[in-house]
Amino acid sequence: MRGMKKAAAATLAVTLGITLASCGSDSNDNGGSTSSGEKVELTYWTWAPNMEKVVDVWNEENPDIQVTVNKQDGGDAAVTKFLTAIKAGSGAPDLMQAEYQVIPTLVSSDALADISEYVDDTTKNEFSEGVWNAVTLGSDAVYSVPQDSGPMMFFYRADVFEELDLEVPTTWDEYADAARAINEADSKQYLGTFSANDAGWFTGLATQAGASWWSMDLEAQAWGVHVDEEPTQRVAEFWGGLVEEGVINNKPMYTPEWNAALNDGSEVGWLSAVWAPGVLSGNAGDTAGKWEVAPMPQWDASAPATGSWGGSSTAVSTQSEHPEAAAKFATWLNTDADAVATMVTEAGIYPAAQNAAASALTEAPEFFSNQPNFYDVAAEAAATAAPFTFGPNVNTAYSAYNDEFGKATESKTAADFVQAVKNIQTIVVDDMVNAGFTVQ
Amino acid sequence: MNRNKPLGLKAAPYLFLAPAMALFVGIMALPIVYALYLSFRGVKVSGLGLGSGGRTEVWAGFSNYARSLSDPDFVDSVIRVFTYGLLVVPTMLGMALLFALLLDSGRSRARNFSRLAIFLPYAVPAVISSLLWGFLYLPAVSPFYYLFDKMGLDAPSLLANDLVIFAIANIAVWGGTGFNMIVIYTSLRAIPSELYEAARIDGATERQVAWRIKIPIVIPSLIMTFVFSLIATLQVFAEPTTLRPLSNSISTTWSPLMKVYRDAFVRDDIYSAAATSIVIAAATFLLSFGFLRLVGNRAFNQES
Structure with missing residues (x-):
């Protein structure tokens, strides 16, 4: 029985592989060997909803460069497929939606083209420093054009805060006090949870504290790994303390369980990003109109900062025969006012381009209709987004986060939280050394 | 004689075999050989490893094997899977045998309905049954915890560290009992009724019939279901993978196959994933054939 099932699965995988490969090679044949001036056809892998409507606008205005959208399942699945096509030597699209944290992994596999010669300073100046750093990896190259960003903010149940006569926390100390007060009023109620499953979330919190887990030394051709350093340790100790106390x-x-907790009011706060309204309206529909958003609690109130959770960019693949046309489209898509406005309404993203975002986002999301200045708070947060350098083995770090913080959150001690950070550092460095990277 | 056969006749068996052979070679043998090849390869990064020429594939000798066998995560996952097997296999086969005997005893009512009801969980894909059970394990959304709460009992979370292995074993037992019961039940039905008649004339009770006639005769099926269950245990993957996001207690290397998956698709290191899967395949092969060797003569002699 099992054998048959396995064989069937393998057949399916092989068939799918063949179909995918043939889809890919089709597009390459069409796009190949056209000289300049002729019609160029580009394929674009994306998982943002309704992207084809934005692309339609481009196709109408640019009869010479026609873009076809190829719908993907989601970030991780698309990356696996994309890397397979790159290793196979054909089948990759011209344009690819890439989340910020996978850019170094993709560049490391020689999957992304350097488009710095097609991108000028006007484009660069559209984006905040933190976001731009993520697509250049701090080098002179440009590997992608930022599309959306996820500046982190503090979402809380305004009605509960009012009932308990609590001020909205502006520093982490105040956040801890609010967490204690809320848990004291009702032992089943929490201001938030420490999730060992969401490495991107923790990375955002560490970014805010000033962490940047990787660094590149171009001269020595070496990487640095800085997980187990003061900012991340501080964040881990803070949260470990709150979990140990039992107030988080x-x-x-x-x-x-978490969905139910948000909906029935046993979780009354969420440190999340600008896209949170979409999630909350889905899993906490009963609480519409009761939430408000504020900037993140700060470590140093005089120098406000925030981290990012999520966000993606549009990259040009090394297999593209028309990198210039592809870069032109990627720039238009993410900076042109019309394109960005269409993306906001059709795909529901928070654009990374600051000017375009300001003109496209005027009305608060429906779930936050009680807070008309929602996007003002968001824009303010986005402007303070701190930079973070991702390395070539982000996935290793993220799965190590799941395992190590999984153990720490189960044991509920601050000491184990700090130990988890140390372990992640060891795992990340070992993985890089094993692959042959020079690690300083 | 053979020489005089027309060519078509000589070729016929090969023609009939060809599709099966082609499929076997294409989707079983070649991937295995390729995995073996990959397990001796590795990637070497030069400098920052960015851009073209940053990585090259090189021979790695046995270093992938050495790394996978000495990895504490791998050793832990092997120990975990053996504990899991000790929980699952005896419980599942014991229940399957019990249900089969009850159904066969002729006294149970609604026999067809019961048979279907016990078999049905097997038809539920592991991912779906894990999601269903996952909901039942989460205190905030589980009707069980609601009832415990109403009764004033403080039930421990099944997704906590020391209990999570029972939570996963429970899903496997729930899903696997039906299939094994059908296998045992089918061989019970094949026992000629003269044997029972003779036993009754000798004054044997229903229990004695079960213990002295039925169980010895179905031993070959029990052995077969045991080997199947053993292989399924070593390959446990879907249940812990599906439950993982719901719990802090299931690591990404909970079972050996989960470690293979993580290495290949999360860490992008197909070479050490290939080495680990070769090790698992060899262990599975040795265990199943070793067991069959051990019991084979005794078990199958009774058939002939």
Whole structure:
């Protein structure tokens, strides 16, 4: 029985592989060997909803460069498929939606073209420093054009805060006090949870504290790994302390239990990013109109900062025969006022381009209709987004985060939280040394 | 004689075999050989490893094997899977045998309905049954915890560290009992009724019939289901993978196959993933054939 099942699965995989490969090679044949002036056809892999409507606008205005959208399942699945096509030597698209944290991995596999010669300073100046750093990896190259960003903010139940007569926390100390007060009023109620499943979330918190887990030394051709350093240790110790005290929950996010907790009011706050209204309206529909958003609590109130959770960019693949046309489209898509406005309404993203975002986002999301200045708070947060350098093995770090913080949140001690950070550092360095990277 | 056969006749068996052979070679043998090849390869990065020429594939000798066998995560996952097997296999086969005997005893009512009801969980894909059970395990959304709460009991979370292995074993037992019961039940039905008649004339009770006639005769099926269950245990993957996001207690290397998956698709290191899967395949092969060797003569002699 099992053998048959396995064989069937393998057949399916092989068939799918063949179909995918043939799809890919089709597009390459069409796009290949056209000289300049002729019609160029580009393929674009993306998983943002309704992207084809934005692309239609471009295709109408640019009969010479026609873009075809190829719908993907999601970030991780698309990256696996993309890397397979790159290793196979054909089948990759011209344009690819890439989340910021996978850019170094993709560049490391020689999958992304350097488009710095097609991108000028006007484009660069559209984006905040933190976001731009993520697509250049701090070098002179440009590997992608930023599309959307996820500046982190503090979402809280305004009605509960009012009932308990609590001020909205502006520093982490105040956040800890609010967490204690809320849990004291009702032992089943928490201001938030420390999720061992969401490495991107923790990375955002560490970014805010000033961490940047990787660094590149171009001269020595070496990487640095800085997980186990003061900023991340500080964040881990802070949260470990709250979990140890029992005033912050230790259950992972994005579980049916967590959804229920947000909806029935046993979780009254969420440190999340600008896209949170979409999630909250889906899993906490009963609480519409009760939430408000504020900037993140700060470590140093005089120098406000925030981290990012999520966000993606549009990259040009090394297999593209028309990198210039592809870069032109990527720039238009993410900076042109019309294109950005269409993306906001059709795909529901928070654009990384600051000017275009300001003109496209005027009305608060429906779930936050009680807070008309929602996007003013967001823009303010986005402007303070701190930079963070991702390395070539982000996935290793993220899965190490799941395992190590999984153990720490189960044991509920601050010491184990700090130990988890140390372990992640060891795992990341070992993985890089094993692959042959020079690590300083 | 053979020489005089027309060519078509000589070729016929090969023609009939060809599709099966082609499929076997294409989707079983070649990937295995390729995995073996990959397990001796590795990637070497030069400098920052960015851009073209940053990585090259090189021979790695046995270093992938050495790394996978000495990895504490791998050793832990092997120990975990053996504990899991000790929980699952005896419970599942014991229940399957019990249900099969009850159904066969002729006294149970609604026999067809019961048979279907016990078999049905097997038809539920592991991912779906894990999601269903996952909901039942989460205190905030589970009707069980709601009832415990109403009764004033403080039930421990099944997704906590020391209990999570029972939570996963429970899903496997729930899903696997039906299939094994059908296998045992089918061989029970094949026992000629003269044996029972003779036993009854000798004054044997229903229990004695079960213990002295039925169980010895179905031993070959029990052995077969045991080997199947053993292989399934070593390959446990879907249940812990599906439950993982719901719990802090299931690591990304909970079972050996989960480690293979993580190495290949999360760490992008197909070489050490290939080495680990070769090790798992060899262990599975040795265990199943070793067991068959051990019991084979005794078990199958009774058939002949």
